[in-house]
Amino acid sequence: MVLAEGVHKRFGRNEVLRGIDLEVKAGEVLCLLGPSGSGKSTFLRCINHLERINVGRLSVDGELVGYREVAGKLHELRESEVARKRAEIGMVFQHFNLFGHMTALENVISAPILVKHEPRERARERARALLDSVGLADKHDSYPSQLSGGQQQRVAIARALAMEPKLMLFDEPTSALDPELVGEVLEVMRALARDGMTMVVVTHEMGFAREVADKVAFMDEGVVVEEGPPGEVLANPRQERTRAFLSKVL
Amino acid sequence: MSSVRDTGYEGRPEEIRAVPVRRPGRWIAAAIVLVLVVAVVHSIASNPRFEWHVVGEYLFDERILEGLRVTLELTVIAMAIGVVLGVLLAVMRLSLNPLVSGASWLYIWFFRGTPVLVQIIFWYFISALYPKIDIGIPFGPAFIHGNANTLIHAFTAAVLALGLNEGAYMAEIVRAGIISVDEGQSDAAHSLGMTRLQTLRRIVLPQAMRVIIPPTGNETISMLKTTSLVSVIAVPDLLYAVQAIYAVNFKTIPLLITASIWYLVCTSVLYVGQYYLERHYGRGATREQAATPLQRVRGILSFRRTGEHFRTSSGEHR
Numbered sequence: 189m190v191l192a193e194g195v196h197k198r199f200g201r202n203e204v205l206r207g208i209d210l211e212v213k214a215g216e217v218l219c220l221l222g223p224s225g226s227g228k229s230t231f232l233r234c235i236n237h238l239e240r241i242n243v244g245r246l247s248v249d250g251e252l253v254g255y256r257e258v259a260g261k262l263h264e265l266r267e268s269e270v271a272r273k274r275a276e277i278g279m280v281f282q283h284f285n286l287f288g289h290m291t292a293l294e295n296v297i298s299a300p301i302l303v304k305h306e307p308r309e310r311a312r313e314r315a316r317a318l319l320d321s322v323g324l325a326d327k328h329d330s331y332p333s334q335l336s337g338g339q340q341q342r343v344a345i346a347r348a349l350a351m352e353p354k355l356m357l358f359d360e361p362t363s364a365l366d367p368e369l370v371g372e373v374l375e376v377m378r379a380l381a382r383d384g385m386t387m388v389v390v391t392h393e394m395g396f397a398r399e400v401a402d403k404v405a406f407m408d409e410g411v412v413v414e415e416g417p418p419g420e421v422l423a424n425p426r427q428e429r430t431r432a433f434l435s436k437v438l
Numbered sequence: 439m440s441s442v443r444d445t446g447y448e449g450r451p452e453e454i455r456a457v458p459v460r461r462p463g464r465w466i467a468a469a470i471v472l473v474l475v476v477a478v479v480h481s482i483a484s485n486p487r488f489e490w491h492v493v494g495e496y497l498f499d500e501r502i503l504e505g506l507r508v509t510l511e512l513t514v515i516a517m518a519i520g521v522v523l524g525v526l527l528a529v530m531r532l533s534l535n536p537l538v539s540g541a542s543w544l545y546i547w548f549f550r551g552t553p554v555l556v557q558i559i560f561w562y563f564i565s566a567l568y569p570k571i572d573i574g575i576p577f578g579p580a581f582i583h584g585n586a587n588t589l590i591h592a593f594t595a596a597v598l599a600l601g602l603n604e605g606a607y608m609a610e611i612v613r614a615g616i617i618s619v620d621e622g623q624s625d626a627a628h629s630l631g632m633t634r635l636q637t638l639r640r641i642v643l644p645q646a647m648r649v650i651i652p653p654t655g656n657e658t659i660s661m662l663k664t665t666s667l668v669s670v671i672a673v674p675d676l677l678y679a680v681q682a683i684y685a686v687n688f689k690t691i692p693l694l695i696t697a698s699i700w701y702l703v704c705t706s707v708l709y710v711g712q713y714y715l716e717r718h719y720g721r722g723a724t725r726e727q728a729a730t731p732l733q734r735v736r737g738i739l740s741f742r743r744t745g746e747h748f749r750t751s752s753g754e755h756r
Contacts (some may be wrong), residue, residue, distance in 0.1 A: 236629055267633055276630025285626035288643045289719075299630035302640060344626075353632060 189214045189249055189355055189386045190235060196243035197230055204230045206410035207244070212403070214354075216389045219397040219418070222407035223433060228390040229282075231407070232357050235388065236277045237270055248277065248355060275303050278348030282360040284340040286332040292319060293328040296350045304351070311350070318346040322376050338369030345376055356380065358389040360426045394438055398422055406430045492692035496683065497699065505679025506700050512596060512665040512675060517658055519601025524608020529638070531613055542609065550605035557603055557669050561595035562671040596668040604661060611653045615646030647719040655712030659705050665700075676700055 190212040197205035204227045212218045220228040233239040234246060237254040246253045254270060255262040265273075285297050296315035300306040319328055322342040332340050341361055348356060358377065362370040374396050381387060381400045391397060397404050398418045405415040406425070414427045422438075425431045482488060496502055530542035549557070565585070574580030590598070619642045627637040669678035677695050684693040717730070729737060 231525060238625060271628070271633050277628035277629070279626075281626060283622055285620070285622035287623065287626070287641055287645075298640065299632065301467055304630040336656055338580060347630070357629075391659045 189216070190218075190257075190388065191247050192231075192244065193246075194244035195231070195234065195241050195246050197227070197234060197239060198242050198283070205234070205241070206412055208407075208410075210412060210415070212384050212386060212388060215384045216402045217381045217389065217400055218243040219401040219404045220390045220407060221404055221433075223396075223411075227410040228407050231357050232359050232388060232390055235355075236274050236279055240278075241285065244366070247271070271303070274431070275299070275334055275351055276305060276354055278351060278353035278356040280341070280344050280348055280356070280358045280361045282363050284305055284332070284337070284344045284364075286340055286344055286347070286384060288332055291329050291331055292324060292335070292346075295332070296347045299347070313342050313354055314374060315350060318345070318349055322346050323372065336369060337365045338372045341365065341373045342376055345373075345380075349380075354386065356385055356387045358387065360392070362389050362391070392437065394422065394434075406433065408433070464499075468507070470496055481503070487691060488695070489689060489692040492689050493695050493699070496689075496693060496696045499683070500681060501679050501701070502676065502696060505674055505676040508593075508674055509662070509665050509676040510598065510704070512593075512668065512673070513658065513662045515597050516600035517661055518603055519597070520604025520608045520657070520661075521654070523601065523605030524612045525643075527605060527609035528612035528616060531609060532616060546606045546609055549603050550610075553601045554599065554664060555670070558596060558667055558671060559592065559601040561599040562592060564595070573599075592668075592671050592673045595671060596665075596673045600661065600665065600668070601718065607657060611650055611657070612646070615648075615650035616642055618649045619645045644719075648716075651712070651716050651719055655708065655715070658712075659708050662704055662708065663701060 189367065190210070192210045195205055195208040196203065206227075208227075208231055210218070210231075220231065223229055230239060235248065235253065240254060252262075253273070254265055256265060265434050270314045286292075287298065290298060293312065293315050296318060297308070297311040300314070300327055301308055314390075316328065319325065322345060324339060324342055324346070327335060327339060327343075330339075332343070335343065343373070345361075346400050361377070361432040362373050365373065370393070374393065376388070377387070377396070378400055389397075389401070403415060404418045404421050406413045406421060406427070406429075409428050412423060414430045423436065425434060446559050480629075526626040527542045527545060530538050531546075533539045533542075555568075569585070571584060572580035573582040616638075623645065624637050627641045628634075632640070665675055668675055669681060672678065674682075680693045680697040684690045714730075
């Protein structure tokens with residue numbers, strides 16, 4: 189589903205990604221671990237072209253991200269083409285980024301109506317079902333400012349799912365939450381993984397990674413230091429850097 | 439607000455009843471203000487040269503009401519041009535294309551940097567600069583052509599001058615509003631597959647409105663008064679109508695008061711409109727909407743009757 193080969197990303201002269209090779213197969217859950225500033229979030233944002241990569245190849249579902257290859261040459265995609273591809277990839281942010289001027293329900297129906305031109309009634313019906321499924325049956329008409337962090341993040345997940353994505357990206361979805369609210373969000377994510385959703389999750393929740401991930405990758409200073417099944421990487425890390433990090437967070 | 443709720447059951451803690459601190463300073467200040475107010479009111483009421491009966495006589499004079507209509511028309515049209523132009527210039531200013539953002543910068547620099555009175559007179563005399571005006575493809579065929587003097591008469595010149603000038607100010611207001619919206623909002627919109635234009639229209643601008651509305655209300659109130667400048671190019675606005683009358687009967691002061699009353703009435707109406715507009719666009723931004731003045735009055739009345747604590751959340755409003 190996601191294939192990265194030698195991906196580099198620079199911000200000015202600051203090289204944030206320095207050759208990332210990773211693969212996520214359909215139905216897999218990949219957890220990206222590592223200290224802040226290691227490039228995890230940047231890599232995630234490259235996958236749906238919120239950031240443009242400088243070197244390497246990055247593809248989703250066999251198609252290059254942000255480019256088309258014609259006779260060995262890369263052509264930039266039009267804005268509308270990029271948007272169409274992004275619509276197939278859901279993203280959940282650390283700070284939720286719910287649309288503040290819309291209720292929970294309006295947040296969920298906004299993109300299906302605007303981007304997919306879905307009939308309003310059908311979109312509302314699906315949105316209600318989605319909000320119910322993330323445990324917010326009584327919050328459809330609440331504005332984000334009236335919801336707790338955990339509730340907001342669950343609305344954000346429902347909003348992403350409303351586009352029926354084939355891949356979900358999670359950028360530290362629980363880092364901005366009070367400890368007691370983390371569980372309700374992880375529960376929703378666990379259910380998603382169980383249903384076979386392909387997911388790339390940047391997280392500091394080691395318990396979640398151990399339990400849900402098919403694969404974890406430990407990143408530091410823009411490279412993948414170590415990757416493998418969570419049982420191996422988290423229990424018996426081979427690299428010294430991984431061991432040092434895990435000893436601090438576990 | 440974590441005040442103890444008045445539950446009314448027996449044995450609740452007794453309210454503190456203490457002797458308040460004496461504040462003689464307040465009493466002295468109040469006395470001074472009161473004396474000054476009385477003096478001003480007395481002078482206004484007793485000075486016959488105010489000629490209040492003349493004010494009353496002309497308040498609903500047909501010529502003055504016609505002038506008022508022109509003033510309102512100018513305000514509405516000029517503000518409409520200003521808002522549309524402002525949004526356009528603000529978006530241009532935020533463009534990544536240096537030529538586009540540069541053009542916007544230059545426009546704002548020029549129109550903010552010259553007095554609006556000069557601009558009004560300038561547009562009025564535009565025919566001296568361009569006797570013939572052709573509208574069409576640059577360096578190509580023209581669709582409309584005519585004599586500048588017939589195309590741009592006083593009212594058009596006034597609308598152009600006020601609107602184009604306002605556009606420069608509105609651009610800065612709209613730009614500030616757009617910048618105030620968190621970048622995460624655009625990220626989220628883009629990640630859902632919205633294009634840049636959709637993101638701007640549906641996500642960013644509606645939320646920018648909360649920041650844009652208050653200064654725009656200010657601009658509208660300011661515009662209503664600025665329109666009086668157009669009397670110099672003989673547009674028959676409120677001030678011009680008044681001037682025309684006192685040029686004949688020499689009742690200068692009462693007629694200026696008449697005009698001032700109408701300006702005050704209009705700005706007061708705008709105040710109220712702005713208040714409700716702000717409330718509308720503030721939804722979602724606060725946990726609880728502040729009560730409107732009307733609701734607050736009702737609350738105070740019901741508090742008097744039932745002795746129940748009424749919560750105005752005005753403290754939480756922004």
